[in-house]
Each structure stands twice: as structure tokens, then as C-alpha cells.
Amino acid sequence: DRMFYRDRYDYRRALVGFARDLNSDLDVVRLSQRLVTRIVETLVVDRMALMLADERLGDFRTIGDFGFSQPVPRLTRSSSFIDRLDGGHTVALDDPIAAARFAAEEVEFWRDQGIYYFVPCIFEGRAIAVLALGRKETEEPFNSEDLTLLTAVAGQVATAIENGRLYRQLHLKAEELGRMREFNENILESLDDGLVVFDADERIVRWNRALEDFYGVKRTDAVGQPLGNVFDSLFVEALRTARRQHPDGATL
DSSP, X not given: OHHHHHHHXXXXXXXXXXXXXXXXXXXXXXXXXXXXXHHHHHHTBSOEEEEEEOTTTOOEEXXXXXXXXXXXXXXXXXXXXXXXXXXXXXXXXXOHHHHTTSOHHHHHHHHHTTXXXXXXXXXXXXXXXXXXXXXXXXXXXXXXXXXHHHHHHHXXXXXXXXXXXXXXXXXXXXXXXXXXXXXXXXXXXXXXXXXXXXXXXXXXXXXXXXXXHHHOOOHHHHTTSBHHHHSOHHHHHHHHHHHHHOTTOOOO
């Protein structure tokens, strides 16, 4: 018995450590399947789903699951469970007294799906995901130790999911900026007039095709060079004077 309980404790402690390490995985879908597999193995449950809140509608959709023969239904924002979940409370449909506070039809619907527990993943005062679980294979209800463990894991999952969302948003923003830069580059290259762009240190950062033809200097040779290495000194000095006298711009 001592060995059994020690092994179970070590396995559960490993689950908490695993959930903490999820913060290094920025792929939310991959993270979800890893998490579901580990929780199923640790608690030996017959089914589980990680449900993620839609950023626009707020409904919870499954992004990783185990043990279901059919697609897991959505948990809508209009659900009678939502207030409890947003408040950071586990919804236990195995407990008749606790289940009585919710709509009877909804309770029966989720029991028919084989789901008896909803554990919220809270971020900034709101559930951004839910751990939806069935029963243990032994048919025993979750005890307080099980629910405490799941609550601890859910807290780590919320942070990991939010990190994944932020990473995805940054990635999309970087792609958008890349497209805008390419678009601007195409505009600069299509100009019939020569165009040079330089930085605060007077080093050339842009040199378009028209200027290549006009000056006979290739872009690869011009970019990175000081203006004085490419243009004659009289022009460079006139440019500096104009910048000092007209910081908002001028025509030479």
C-alpha cells in the first residue's frame, strides 16, 4: 500500500510539473493533445477534452480529446455553467446537489456525452478554456485530491494557452509587416525616379533600380555605404544644410 500511494503521488506531482513545462510549447493544438494524454494516463479517466474559448464568440470548442466516438459538442457562452466556470469553480455533474443549480436539460445532455466534470482554466478573471472530463475507469467519482490537482493543472494550462495565443498574434503581425514591406519595396522599385533612403548616420539603406541606372552603382554596392562614399561632397553638404534648416523636409 505504501508503495502504491507513493507511486501515485509521484505520478501526480509529475503531472503538475508537466503542466508547468507546457509554457514552453507555443503550439496550442499540440499542447492540448499532450495535456489530454497525460491527464488521462494520470487519473485513468475514460474520456477527456480540452475546450478552448473562441476569441470572437466565446463558445468553447474542443481542440484535443480522448475517448469520444463522436465530435465533442460545443459549450456555448449561454450555458448555465458559464457563471460558475468564470468564477473559477469546477462544475461537477456527478454531485446531484451541485448539479441542481444548473439547467436540468443541460446537465442531462452532458451526462449523455459521458462528461461529468468541467474544470475552468482562468486568465484575467475569465475562463479561456475548460478541461472536460468523464469518469474514472473504476467508476469512482473524483475526490477532493483529484479536483485540487486538476485545478492546479488548469491554472498552468491557462498561462500556456495565453502564451500560445500571444505568440500566434505576434507571428501573424510579423507576416503582415513582411507583406507590407514587400509591397512598399515593389512600389519603390517601380518608380521611374531615382530614390535613396539613408539613416540618421547617413548610411544608405535603400537604393532603387532607377538610381542604379542613373548613377551606374549597383544596389549591393551602395547599401550600407556612407552618403559621402557614393555622392560628391558638394551634394552631401547641401543635403546636410537643408536638413538643418528644414527638418520637416525641403527640395534641393
